[in-house]
Amino acid sequence: MSSPATELVRLLTVRGETLAVAESLTGGLVAAEITAVPGASKVFRGSVTAYATELKHELLGVDATLLAQRGAVDPQVAAQMAAGVRKTLGADWGIATTGVAGPEPQDGRPVGTVFVAVDGPLTDGSGSAGGGKVEALRLNGDRAEIRMESVRSVLALLLRELAGEQTGNERAQDTERNGGF
Incomplete structure (x- = not known):
C-alpha cells in the first residue's frame, strides 16, 4: 500500500485540488x-510553520483573544490555523x-496533547462543510x-475527509485497488 502522503497527492491530483499546511509542534x-x-x-x-504563538495570529489569523485565553494548544486554535492557512x-x-x-x-496541557x-x-450540495474537522489526540x-x-494523524484526517466526499462507487474502487485506507 502507498504511504498516506502518496495517496493524498494522488487523490488531490485526480480531483484537481490544492493543499496548504499550518504547523506548530511538527515544525x-x-x-x-x-x-x-x-x-x-x-x-x-x-x-506556514507558526511555532511562536503570536505568529498564529499574525500569519494565520487565529483570534488573538482565543490565544490569550486558551493558549496555542486548543481545538479551536487548530481549526482556525487550518482555515487561516487555506485562505492565506x-x-x-x-x-x-x-x-x-x-x-x-x-499552556496547562500535558505532553502528548x-x-x-x-x-x-463545501461538499457536493449537501450544505455541510468538507472541512472544519478537529481531532483531539493524547x-x-x-x-x-x-x-x-501528529504528522500521520493529520494526513489520515485529511484522507478520511477526501474519502468521505467521494461517491460510494469511487470509494469502493479505491478500496479494492489500494487495499483500503
Whole structure:
C-alpha cells in the first residue's frame, strides 16, 4: 500500500485540488512528508510553520483573544490555523497541527496533547462543510514519536475527509485497488 502522503497527492491530483499546511509542534514535518512525494508540486501550495504563538495570529489569523485565553494548544486554535492557512495560501484544503511534544507541559496541557484539523470546500450540495474537522489526540512517546504520530494523524484526517466526499462507487474502487485506507 502507498504511504498516506502518496495517496493524498494522488487523490488531490485526480480531483484537481490544492493543499496548504499550518504547523506548530511538527515544525515543517507535514510539509516535508508531502513534498517528498513525486508530483506534489501539482497540489501543494505551501506551508506556514507558526511555532511562536503570536505568529498564529499574525500569519494565520487565529483570534488573538482565543490565544490569550486558551493558549496555542486548543481545538479551536487548530481549526482556525487550518482555515487561516487555506485562505492565506489560496488552497482548496488546509490542514493544521498544534500540541505539546515535550519535554515540558505547555499552556496547562500535558505532553502528548495534540490537535489536528482540516478545513476544506463545501461538499457536493449537501450544505455541510468538507472541512472544519478537529481531532483531539493524547499521544504517548518521546518528542520525536509524538511529532511523527501528529504528522500521520493529520494526513489520515485529511484522507478520511477526501474519502468521505467521494461517491460510494469511487470509494469502493479505491478500496479494492489500494487495499483500503
